[in-house]
Amino acid sequence: MAETRGNMPKQPRFSFMWFWVLVAMVIIGASFLGESEPQPIEGDWDMVTGLVENGCVERIEVKDRESASVYLTKAMIDSLAKDERFKNMPQTGPQLTFNTGGDVQLFQNNIERAEQVASDNGIEAEKVKIKYSRTEKGWGEYVVDFLPWILIIVVWFFIMRGMMRGAGGGGGGGGIMNVGKARAQMADKNNKDRVTFKDVAGLEEAKVEIMEIVDFLRKADKYKALGAKIPKGALLAGPPGTGKTLLAKAVAGEANVPFLSISGSDFVEMFVGVGASRVRDLFEQAKKVAPCIVFIDEIDAIGRARGKNSGFSGNDERENTLNQLLTEMDGFQTNAGVIVLAATNRVDILDKALMRAGRFDRQIEVGLPDVKERKEIFDVHLRKLKLDTKLDREFLAKQTPGFAGADIANVCNEAALIAARNDKDFVTQEDFLAAIDRIVGGLERRNMPMTDKERRSTAIHEAGHATVMWRLKNCDPVLKITIIPRGRSLGATWYLPEERVNHNVEHFMHKLAGLLGGRIAEQMLLDVTSTGAINDLERTTKTAYAMVAYYGMSPKVGNISFFDATGQRDMFTKPFSERTAELIDDEVRRIVDEAVALTREIIEQERENIERLADMLIEKETIFSEDVETILGKSAQQIDKELTEAEPNSECKTISTDEGDITYVIEPSNNEETAKTE
Secondary structure (H helix, E strand, C coil): CCCCHHHCCCCCCCCHHHHHHHHHHHHHHHHHCCCCCCCCEECCHHHHHHHHHCCCEEEEEEECCCEEEEEECHHHHHHHCCCHHHCCCCCCCCCEEEECCCCHHHHHHHHHHHHHHHHHCCCCCCCCEEEEECCCCCHHHHHHHHHHHHHHHHHHHHHHHHHHHHHHHCCCCCCHHHCCCCCCEECCCCCCCCCCHHHCCCCHHHHHHHHHHHHHHHCHHHHHCCCCCCCCEEEEECCCCCCHHHHHHHHHHHCCCCEEEEEHHHHCCCCCCHHHHHHHHHHHHHHHCCCEEEEEECHHHCCECCCCCCCCCCCCHHHHHHHHHHHHHCCCCCCCCEEEEEEECCHHHECHHHHCCCCCCEEEECCCCCHHHHHHHHHHHCCCCCECCCCCHHHHHHCCCCCCHHHHHHHHHHHHHHHHHCCCCCECHHHHHHHHHHHHHCCECCCCCCCHHHHHHHHHHHHHHHHHHHHCCCCCCEEEEECCCECCECCEEEECCCCCCCCCHHHHHHHHHHHHHHHHHHHHHHCCCCHHHHHHHHHHHHHHHHHHHHCCCCCCCCCCCCCCCCCCCCCCCCCCCHHHHHHHHHHHHHHHHHHHHHHHHHHHHCHHHHHHHHHHHHHHCEEEHHHHHHHHCCCHHHHHHHCCCCCCCCEEEEEEECCEEEEEEEEEECCEEEEEEC
């Protein structure tokens, strides 16, 4: 049966490089193959004239006016063999070689003078025969002479071959003539591994807006019948890891139109004018296959605002590239049927001309997922893992507030690694919690040298944090407390942030009190001030300044905000006077002092409980909210949910501030004072 052409083995292609390797090996081998016969002895003028004066020389052959070969008489060869200087002298051929210096007349005179000396000494010898000749080059020497030219011709041949292939190949090749071509990748809609919207969890609003563009391309006649125009562009904006590129890949998988993708850095090149040339070529490719979608990832690489760094750089290549992009998206030429999608996490630095309607008609916000979307993202990334049947995915979603899609993928992978490291048959919920702790806090450092006094101080510090947060209703619920060093911290109080969209003064005051709980507990219970609170103080200061300078929460400063949402403000200038700066500093100090007073009030009431929490921490190293509840009773957050009004026998504590009265209630529970804020 005849074999089909497709099944025939592919013959190896002959490469001319092997021919040149063979030539080089022949030349090198010829140079290393020395003559097997003994070589003549190297001599000089004194040795040669001495031999001529003694009548030992039969003839001398001079080649190329410099190299002279001396042939001795047969009798003298046998007699000189006993001399140490002529021990290795060959019996046949020339016995000596020397350099004449190039002066033939001087050489002739010296030989005649030596012959005259021999005659005067009564030595009878025949006159020395002198023969002059010129060496003709062999083929090897000609090859060596022409080898540089041969190499130049070969290199030029391969360069021209690559240039012609790049010029005629089109698309993204590596030829020199192809340097101005756009390296856009065309998505294959028939690929089985393509990404679809089923692989993108969450982002419901973003998917709706993106699907409208895809639907327009699929059913353009329906929209055109109403006079609607196709959107020219959409910008996907959001923090890193939220799924902007993944969403664009899903568009490529869902759309039945060509999809060209390219990165913003692909337009940047060391050659002048290449960026603009690649932009032109990209849109030329898109026009040929229109209607289509062009996706530019990380567009901020070429879309930065123009003229910002004109004093620091003399090269405006990026600006030329941006100008060409602006022209192609909405200029004199029309790009009917070409929709541009772009992604960036730096919207604030993009040029305003790029953001206007007619270029990017829509700006789609791809933000951090909420708890429901995080559960859906977990469902996507947990498909390929072997999981415990008791795994609570909703619990995992609640444990990862502020995590982007990429962070959740990292958590799932890290949990699988931890389970495999512990030789488990499946991934459990404890592995996911350990993965979250490692990603957020860093690797455990159980071998860190710590004295008993330092461990006690750390335990008091974390117990102070937990107690204050436990007693204030607007603080985030405490999840667990640990004094195991992790990363750069000696201990940590883990809490579950509530995803609020709006905060008031009381929320911020309770947050500040929770941050200061560790420092104040150390000062009041141990009478020490350590460096362990540096992170708490930094966050406290930033929050207080935000309250005054950004959110207008200071009566003295007023309803004024100095926040710059555009990010275009000069970093060397302030938008307020020195007097206002002093007023802001005074108000920040007042707010922090009030938070300190609230913290001191709670710690004074909970001295014994803090000591008991610290003892439990030193014993167990890590305790959870259930352990805290056995000492402090129900938390303020729990009581606030259960009770709408304080019971008549409840004891209320009130602290007066300029912002109003802050009241927290001491609820009796298990013979312990339990605090609840109102």
